[in-house]
Amino acid sequence: xxxxxxxxxxxxxxxxxxxxxxxxxxxxxxxxxxxxxxxxxxxxxxxxxxxxxxxxxxxxxxxxxxxxxxxxxxxxxxxxxxxxxxxxxxxxxxxxxxxxxxxxxxxxxxxxxxxxxxxxxxxxxxxxxxxxxxxxxxxxxxxxxxxxxxxxxxxxxxxxxxxxxxxxxxxxxxxxxxxxxxxxxxxxxxxxxxxxxxxxxxxxxxxxxxxxxxxxxxxxxxxxxxxxxxxxxxxxxxxxxxxxxxxxxxxxxxxxxxxxxxxxxxxxxxxxxxxxxxxxxxxxxxxxxxxxxxxxxxxxxxxxxxxxxxxxxxxxxxxxxxxxxxxxxxxxxxxxxxx
Amino acid sequence: xxxxxxxxxxxxxxxxxxxxxxxxxxxxxxxxxxxxxxxxxxxxxxxxxxxxxxxxxxxxxxxxxxxxxxxxxxxxxxxxxxxxxxxxxxxxxxxxxxxxxxxxxxxxxxxxxxxxxxxxxxxxxxxxxxxxxxxxxxxxxxxxxxxxxxxxxxxxxxxxxxxxxxxxxxxxxxxxxxxxxxxxxxxxxxxxxxxxxxxxxxxxxxxxxxxxxxxxxxxxxxxxxxxxxxxxxxxxxxxxxxxxxxxxxxxxxxxxxxxxxxxxxxxxxxxxxxxxxxxxxxxxxxxx
Numbered sequence: 001x002x003x004x005x006x007x008x009x010x011x012x013x014x015x016x017x018x019x020x021x022x023x024x025x026x027x028x029x030x031x032x033x034x035x036x037x038x039x040x041x042x043x044x045x046x047x048x049x050x051x052x053x054x055x056x057x058x059x060x061x062x063x064x065x066x067x068x069x070x071x072x073x074x075x076x077x078x079x080x081x082x083x084x085x086x087x088x089x090x091x092x093x094x095x096x097x098x099x100x101x102x103x104x105x106x107x108x109x110x111x112x113x114x115x116x117x118x119x120x121x122x123x124x125x126x127x128x129x130x131x132x133x134x135x136x137x138x139x140x141x142x143x144x145x146x147x148x149x150x151x152x153x154x155x156x157x158x159x160x161x162x163x164x165x166x167x168x169x170x171x172x173x174x175x176x177x178x179x180x181x182x183x184x185x186x187x188x189x190x191x192x193x194x195x196x197x198x199x200x201x202x203x204x205x206x207x208x209x210x211x212x213x214x215x216x217x218x219x220x221x222x223x224x225x226x227x228x229x230x231x232x233x234x235x236x237x238x239x240x241x242x243x244x245x246x247x248x249x250x251x252x253x254x255x256x257x258x259x260x261x262x263x264x265x266x267x268x269x270x271x272x273x274x275x276x277x278x279x280x281x282x283x284x285x286x287x288x289x290x291x292x293x294x295x296x297x298x299x300x301x302x303x304x305x306x307x308x309x310x311x312x313x314x315x316x317x318x319x320x321x322x323x324x325x326x327x328x329x330x331x332x333x334x335x336x337x338x339x
Numbered sequence: 340x341x342x343x344x345x346x347x348x349x350x351x352x353x354x355x356x357x358x359x360x361x362x363x364x365x366x367x368x369x370x371x372x373x374x375x376x377x378x379x380x381x382x383x384x385x386x387x388x389x390x391x392x393x394x395x396x397x398x399x400x401x402x403x404x405x406x407x408x409x410x411x412x413x414x415x416x417x418x419x420x421x422x423x424x425x426x427x428x429x430x431x432x433x434x435x436x437x438x439x440x441x442x443x444x445x446x447x448x449x450x451x452x453x454x455x456x457x458x459x460x461x462x463x464x465x466x467x468x469x470x471x472x473x474x475x476x477x478x479x480x481x482x483x484x485x486x487x488x489x490x491x492x493x494x495x496x497x498x499x500x501x502x503x504x505x506x507x508x509x510x511x512x513x514x515x516x517x518x519x520x521x522x523x524x525x526x527x528x529x530x531x532x533x534x535x536x537x538x539x540x541x542x543x544x545x546x547x548x549x550x551x552x553x554x555x556x557x558x559x560x561x562x563x564x565x566x567x568x569x570x571x572x573x574x575x576x577x578x579x580x581x582x583x584x585x586x587x588x589x590x591x592x593x594x595x596x597x598x599x600x601x602x603x604x605x606x607x608x609x610x611x612x613x614x615x616x617x618x619x620x621x622x623x624x625x626x627x
Contacts (some may be wrong), residue, residue: 086430140430143427144560148557149606159593159596265434302446305442308436312418312439
């Protein structure tokens with residue numbers, strides 16, 4: 001009761017072990033080393049053993065889906081919180097990558113291990129070129145354009161009846177076995193996750209963040225903003241296209257549903273829930289959201305309502321996300337002190 | 340002649356779709372991605388009042404408009420006001436609301452061919468040899484009236500002037516004693532009512548379907564972007580441009596391309612002249 005009468009505030013202090021392990025002294029003892037390594041190891045080992053502990057084929061499929069959404073969420077987080085471009089075009093990347101992989105496989109007979117990297121690179125080129133004209137724009141415009149492209153491509157494919165029209169491209173080759181199917185995408189998620197984490201602390205990452213925070217200052221330093229935005233969009237869209245190419249080989253089919261809004265919305269929800277601007281958070285968010293949405297499959301379209309509401313609640317009440325919250329708990333003491 | 344008549348009707352319909360969106364964006368710089376959902380909701384409210392409660396058509400229309408206005412105001416007051424100014428969160432929050440409403444309706448069984456509103460006046464007439472039904476003529480008439488009334492409202496009433504003041508310069512408006520939050524709520528309410536009005540006028544021409552929500556949203560965005568976000572007159576002119584372009588493509592290319600026109604218009608405008616045809620005042624802010 002007294003807490004209500006007097007004003008209190010929460011005081012936060014870094015744990016001693018966090019302060020020690022911030023510097024080179026971390027190498028002095030196993031305790032500090034394990035404090036640093038443990039969260040990363042949990043993530044890596046956890047993801048690597050996931051396919052082994054999944055009870056059925058069905059849940060292994062779910063893990064593959066989770067990884068695709070994780071890649072998309074990672075790409076959204078990177079673009080939105082490190083470059084300042086809000087992209088609602090996850091479906092655009094997925095569809096582009098998917099169709100390119102499907103065509104390379106069915107028309108030219110290339111094996112999946114070749115089509116996926118090719119689709120990643122060419123898809124990213126394609127997306128970047130299409131998005132290039134609107135890169136100098138600020139604000140909501142990039143978001144709207146990226147939202148419109150997948151819708152436009154859907155209608156164009158429908159109207160012109162190209163690329164298989166409404167039926168899609170059938171008969172795409174699948175992976176050799178299911179272990180390969182699982183580990184290809186898991187390794188890719190880990191690779192991109194740690195790659196992007198490394199990228200944003202390099203010099204180029206510094207420029208990216210500067211573009212986000214103050215583009216005029218970047219321009220005043222004689223650096224082309226559009227050039228760096230182009231690079232960032234290329235990186236982000238390559239992640240999306242990789243996911244799309246993988247998806248095509250997973251389901252042995254490429255169709256208009258690859259431009260569906262799910263691929264644009266779910267990654268954003270995952271990012272918000274996991275913790276925006278942390279890069280690991282979105283992956284975590286995907287691992288929470290996608291299985292939930294699988295469990296809710298019985299409810300039909302009600303599950304979309306559920307995750308729209310979850311997203312809303314997180315945006316309004318807990319905009320920091322799960323990861324930032326747990327990071328704080330991991331690194332800091334909290335206690336109430338009287339004001 | 341046919342192109343002229345149906346182009347006009349289509350254009351007025353587009354203008355009705357987008358006025359609410361333009362109003363909300365103009366006043367509070369909030370891209371209201373729940374606009375399409377409000378449109379559909381008002382259709383279903385009217386249907387429920389009319390068929391389940393058995394009210395008079397005119398009464399249920401008025402009640403539905405008021406109800407939609409209140410829903411819009413509540414959405415703003417309790418949700419969107421908290422994320423105001425954060426562009427990403429604004430888009431995502433309003434989109435999430437729209438998605439929740441639309442998919443909730445779909446789950447609630449509001450789908451299929453069974454939901455139709457009756458036309459205000461049955462029957463049709465001929466203008467210069469082209470058959471046009473009365474409802475479509477009514478759409479044009481009321482649409483023109485709405486645009487005119489809106490102009491009078493924003494130029495001669497206190498609330499209207501306050502809204503316009505907010506749209507031009509929020510800080511100056513606040514210094515002159517205009518409650519900016521209250522006005523934003525009012526704008527959202529009026530915007531939702533305009534969406535409801537559009538729904539009630541246009542839904543008798545077809546079925547009430549949930550998918551319409553997404554299409555209306557896209558069309559409203561297309562019109563507002565081509566006309567310049569935040570410019571009301573621009574929105575009306577852009578509605579005519581896109582409206583005629585759509586009818587022309589339908590006549591010469593096929594119905595498939597109708598949506599392509601709107602989407603292409605958005606993308607081309609953003610690429611060539613991002614501030615739209617009439618959004619000149621903000622040109623400097625938008626390009627880096």
